[in-house]
Amino acid sequence: MSKSIQRHFLLGGAGVAALLACAPAPTIAQVRSEGESASVGEVVVTARRREERLRDVPVSASVIDVNQLIERGDIVDPQAILNSVPGVKFLDTSSPSNSEITLRGSGQGRGTSTEAAVGLYRNNIYIGGGTIGGRSLSRLDLLDLEQLQVLRGPQGALYGRNAIGGAITVSSARPRWDNRGFVNVNYQFETELKQVQAAVNHAVSDQVAIRLTGEWFDQPKGFFFNASQRNFIDRQEGYALRGQIRFRQDDLDMNLLVEDGLYYLPGLRSAFTVSAGSPGFPFGYFTPKFTSYANDGEPAKQRIQSVIGQLTWESDLGTLSGSTGFRRRITNTENDTDQFDPATLARERARGNATTITDPNTATNNNDDFEALYADFHFAGAQSGRFSWLIGFEAFYSDDQFTTVTGRTPTPANASLGNFLPGRGRYKSWAPYGSIGFKLTDSFSAEGELRYSNDRKERQNFGFTRPTNAPIPAQTSEDSDEFSNLDYALSLTYDLPFDWIVFGRLATGYRAGGFNASVGDPRAPRPVVPTYQPENGTSYEIGAKGDLGRNIFVTLAAYQTEVEDFQGQVDNGCAVTNPVCPVVSTSFISNVGKAEVWGLELTASGRWELFGGRLRADASLSRQGGKLKSTGRRIQQNPDWTRALEVNFRRPVVGDAEGFLNLSYSGQTGGFQEIDSALELDDRDLLDARVGVTFERVELSAYANNVTDESYVVFRSATQVRYSDPRRYGVQVRYRW
Numbered sequence: 001m002s003k004s005i006q007r008h009f010l011l012g013g014a015g016v017a018a019l020l021a022c023a024p025a026p027t028i029a030q031v032r033s034e035g036e037s038a039s040v041g042e043v044v045v046t047a048r049r050r051e052e053r054l055r056d057v058p059v060s061a062s063v064i065d066v067n068q069l070i071e072r073g074d075i076v077d078p079q080a081i082l083n084s085v086p087g088v089k090f091l092d093t094s095s096p097s098n099s100e101i102t103l104r105g106s107g108q109g110r111g112t113s114t115e116a117a118v119g120l121y122r123n124n125i126y127i128g129g130g131t132i133g134g135r136s137l138s139r140l141d142l143l144d145l146e147q148l149q150v151l152r153g154p155q156g157a158l159y160g161r162n163a164i165g166g167a168i169t170v171s172s173a174r175p176r177w178d179n180r181g182f183v184n185v186n187y188q189f190e191t192e193l194k195q196v197q198a199a200v201n202h203a204v205s206d207q208v209a210i211r212l213t214g215e216w217f218d219q220p221k222g223f224f225f226n227a228s229q230r231n232f233i234d235r236q237e238g239y240a241l242r243g244q245i246r247f248r249q250d251d252l253d254m255n256l257l258v259e260d261g262l263y264y265l266p267g268l269r270s271a272f273t274v275s276a277g278s279p280g281f282p283f284g285y286f287t288p289k290f291t292s293y294a295n296d297g298e299p300a301k302q303r304i305q306s307v308i309g310q311l312t313w314e315s316d317l318g319t320l321s322g323s324t325g326f327r328r329r330i331t332n333t334e335n336d337t338d339q340f341d342p343a344t345l346a347r348e349r350a351r352g353n354a355t356t357i358t359d360p361n362t363a364t365n366n367n368d369d370f371e372a373l374y375a376d377f378h379f380a381g382a383q384s385g386r387f388s389w390l391i392g393f394e395a396f397y398s399d400d401q402f403t404t405v406t407g408r409t410p411t412p413a414n415a416s417l418g419n420f421l422p423g424r425g426r427y428k429s430w431a432p433y434g435s436i437g438f439k440l441t442d443s444f445s446a447e448g449e450l451r452y453s454n455d456r457k458e459r460q461n462f463g464f465t466r467p468t469n470a471p472i473p474a475q476t477s478e479d480s481d482e483f484s485n486l487d488y489a490l491s492l493t494y495d496l497p498f499d500w501i502v503f504g505r506l507a508t509g510y511r512a513g514g515f516n517a518s519v520g521d522p523r524a525p526r527p528v529v530p531t532y533q534p535e536n537g538t539s540y541e542i543g544a545k546g547d548l549g550r551n552i553f554v555t556l557a558a559y560q561t562e563v564e565d566f567q568g569q570v571d572n573g574c575a576v577t578n579p580v581c582p583v584v585s586t587s588f589i590s591n592v593g594k595a596e597v598w599g600l601e602l603t604a605s606g607r608w609e610l611f612g613g614r615l616r617a618d619a620s621l622s623r624q625g626g627k628l629k630s631t632g633r634r635i636q637q638n639p640d641w642t643r644a645l646e647v648n649f650r651r652p653v654v655g656d657a658e659g660f661l662n663l664s665y666s667g668q669t670g671g672f673q674e675i676d677s678a679l680e681l682d683d684r685d686l687l688d689a690r691v692g693v694t695f696e697r698v699e700l701s702a703y704a705n706n707v708t709d710e711s712y713v714v715f716r717s718a719t720q721v722r723y724s725d726p727r728r729y730g731v732q733v734r735y736r737w
Contacts, residue, residue: 040605040618041499041545041553046169047151048435048447049158049390050319050380058447058491058503060152060543060557062086062603062620066173069145071648071662073690073703073732074184074197076139076215080705083666083686084644085150086601086622087166089637090136092714092724096265097300097331100135104152104561105597105626105638106165106509106537107135108569108675114589117511117535117567119155119163122170123257123308125325128162129427130370131402131517132331133302137170140240140261140304144199144213146173152601153559154509154539156487157449160394160431164509164537164563174255175209175246176201181737188730191234193219207249213242215261223726224269228295228341234725236299238263251314258307265300270720272339278577278718280356285348289711289723293344294336296363296407301332318381324374331368337406337584338362338576339719356582363407364584372398378433386439388447396429402517405466417466421475423517425459442495449489449507456482459515474522483534485510500546511535511567520586524572528588535591537563552606560598566628568592568675569636575718585717592628592675597635599624613651620644633675640670653693660701662690673716682712684724692732699734 041055043063054063062085069075079090082101091100091108102108106117116135120128127141128134142148148170155163181200187193195217203209215238222234240261247254269292276284287293308325340348340360348354378392402425406418433451440446463475489507496502513534520528543557567589574581601622608615622642626635643666650660667685672678687708692701709727716722 041547043147045149047149048449049321049378049392055499055545055553056501058493058501058505058543060541060555060559060601062150062152064148066146068618068646068648070734071660071690072646072664072688073186073701074734076142076197078137078139078142080664080688081142081148082150082168084618084620084646084664085152086603086620086642086644087152087599087624088150088642089639089668089671091637095268095300095333096136096138097133097302097333098135101137101168102637103150103165103168104559104599105595105624105635106511106561106563108567108637114514114532114567115162115511117162117164117509119159119161119167121159121167122306123172123310123325124169124321124323124376125306125308125327125374126160126372126396127327129372129398130329130331130368130400131425132333132366132368132370133329134370137168138261138302138304138329139215139263140259140306141170143197143215143240144173144242146171152557153505153541154487154489154507154537154561156453156485156509157451157489157507158392158433158435160433160451160487161429161453161455161485162511164511164535164561172242172244172257173199173211173213175203175211175244177203177206177209179203179737182734183736184732184734186730186732188219188728190223190726190728191219191221193217193730207247209246211242211244211246213240213244213259215240222266224266224290224292226292226294228293228344233269233292233299234266236263236265238265252311253313254309254311256307256309259305261304263302263304265302267299267333268335268722270339270715270722272719273721274577274719279579280577280582281353283351283353285353292339293341294339295341295360296334296336298334300334301330303330304328316382318379320377320379322375322377324376327372327374329368329370331366331370333366335364335366335584336362337364338582339584356579357576358582359409361407361409362583365405365407367403367405369401370398371400372396386445388437389435391434392432394429394431394433396427398425398427400425400427404517416468419472419475420464420466420469421462423459423461425457425515425517427455427457427512429453429455429512444495445493447489447491447493449487449491451487453485453487453510454482455484455512456480457512457514459517461517477530479515479531481513481515481531483512485534485536496546498547500544502544503542505539505541505543507539507541509537509539514589516588520572520588521574521581521583523581524574524586525578525580526570526573528572528586529590532567532589532591533565535563535565535567537561548604551608552604555601555603557601558599559601560596563595563597565591566593566595568628570674570676577718584720593630595626595628595635597624597626597638610649611651613649616646616648618644618646628675634672636672636675637681638671639668639681642666642668650694656696658694660690660692660694664688679716684710684712686710697736699732699736701732701734702730703732704729 155167186195199213218237222232224233242259313320345360404421431453435449437447458480463472539561541559545555571585653659671681690703714722
């Protein structure tokens with residue numbers, strides 16, 4: 001962002017702050033209207049596996065509800081949604097199929113088969129796992145969303161394995177006992193994106209309600225052009241359908257969800273850049289910023305199917321909650337591993353360049369068929385006097401069948417077309433857990449949480465040469481391992497006057513060990529390690545939350561997390577400039593030692609009446625750091641600073657019409673890309689804007705994403721650079737009833 005733009009942004013922020021300070025101060029209840037977000041502190045969350053007000057929970061949490069998403073245009077992009085949450089880093093690989101969410105420095109594993117270190121839950125069902133696509137939320141998960149909660153800090157005791165950095169839980173809108181619905185139509189100019197989202201809710205009777213949700217989109221153009229194949233690498237299209245039926249009678253509430261989504265998502269998009277004088281490239285080589293000359297690689301294809309059942313039963317003893325689900329995710333990705341087409345390579349070699357590249361037809365095709373079954377049942381006892389308790393049991397099983405197919409040009413010396421590398425991984429996990437809370441005085445309370453986890457993993461890898469199917473012994477292995485862990489948390493809470501609390505929290509988290517799916521190229525200077533061990537984290541946190549005046553809800557937190565056997569991502573050292581191994585590198589997970597992560601976080605949210613309208617402002621700021629104790633290297637994908645500000649203003653304009661303006665800013669500064677290199681993350685400042693008018697049932701709006709046309713590097717290697725999306729414009733029409 002230019003200095004001029006920064007100056008205007010800072011002045012604008014100061015102006016907003018002044019308006020917030022000087023605005024009238026009615027109570028939140030006075031300014032709320034139907035369809036508007038509630039005061040943040042009053043929002044109901046399930047951070048401790050039971051329903052509580054956010055202001056009462058001794059956990060650093062952020063909540064984004066359906067009305068905030070509607071104000072931003074019914075977005076289904078996890079990066080756009082999570083950029084506003086402190087401590088969150090969305091690792092955009094340029095393809096949603098293998099992007100990744102990191103939280104408080106935990107969760108790195110892009111391009112590998114490791115588990116996420118952020119617990120990902122949808123309708124109380126764990127949705128992470130698998131070789132491809134299991135470390136982020138999909139657009140299907142965010143379609144017709146009711147609420148998203150980000151629980152920061154280890155949540156191992158109540159949410160289980162893979163929650164060292166925290167947990168993210170999303171809740172889809174369930175059927176209600178009324179008749180309502182919406183249709184949202186979106187058109188984007190540069191990419192010619194056409195998108196339709198719709199939902200219909202119908203009350204069949206006093207006991208039964210149904211909800212149908214659908215989405216269709218088609219984006220034939222993009223910004224990243226493949227000059228060899230004459231198409232856009234970031235084109236995409238797809239659809240999703242979801243049906244739900246809900247039954248309630250007396251104290252019983254049950255819901256069944258069935259859905260299917262098929263997506264053609266953007267493929268990996270990179271500009272090829274090699275400095276002059278690099279091995280094999282005496283003259284250097286550069287493609288234009290948004291151009292590729294690869295002769296292989298297509299959009300990723302992904303299909304997601306889910307069946308989720310939920311029940312709640314209220315009794316005098318407490319509340320029984322149960323969730324069971326089946327999820328299947330099939331993903332296919334393609335990647336050109338040499339980044340050249342034959343004509344471009346011939347031209348470069350004719351001038352004595354690209355001499356390490358001998359074959360322009362090397363490619364990798366990855367297929368992943370992941371199925372998972374999950375069940376969780378827990379009983380939260382009715383609070384009796386000063387005592388509260390919860391007990392639960394969780395079980396998880398996954399079956400992951402994956403295949404890597406490599407391609408090459410056969411020669412007289414080597415007639416092979418490449419390799420066929422199938423594999424299969426199974427994961428079985430079960431865990432009992434519970435919590436006990438006690439109010440020691442009217443103001444002081446304590447709670448303990450405990451979970452025992454048992455995880456067993458099995459993996460088989462095979463290798464065959466195409467087309468003869470001759471076995472490759474070096475690519476064949478069979479491994480199994482069993483891990484167990486005891487996670488705990490202790491929280492102390494003191495109630496201050498004026499609805500404030502201060503809290504201290506000691507909590508642990510655990511990420512299971514596992515096996516690296518690919519052994520990589522046998523010529524690699526750094527061999528891929530076949531296995532890695534579990535990672536354990538212990539966090540110490542203090543915080544405070546409450547109302548600042550009558551309009552602003554604030555959360556403050558400071559934490560330090562110690563991690564044993566930190567699972568870091570490294571690569572095998574291959575590169576197209578490496579004469580020994582001239583292909584794109586293979587990433588893998590290795591235990592790299594002890595790590596220390598720390599941070600400070602601030603969030604604030606306010607609601608006001610202003611100039612005859614309603615103003616909502618949400619802001620966050622975080623400062624974090626971390627390093628490996630053994631080497632002193634900085635933790636990867638952990639920016640020094642993250643910041644965000646969202647402002648939404650609505651007021652009547654003419655008659656029943658109401659105008660609105662939504663501004664959403666997010667930024668980050670500092671940090672490193674990889675744990676074993678000195679590549680720094682690019683600083684960035686992104687601003688999205690949306691303006692429109694709402695009539696009785698119709699909303700018309702125009703929007704611009706990345707208003708200032710900010711350009712930054714998403715990922716950088718010795719030969720590849722991936723850039724962020726340029727500015728995009730569009731219009732939307734939303735009809736509701």
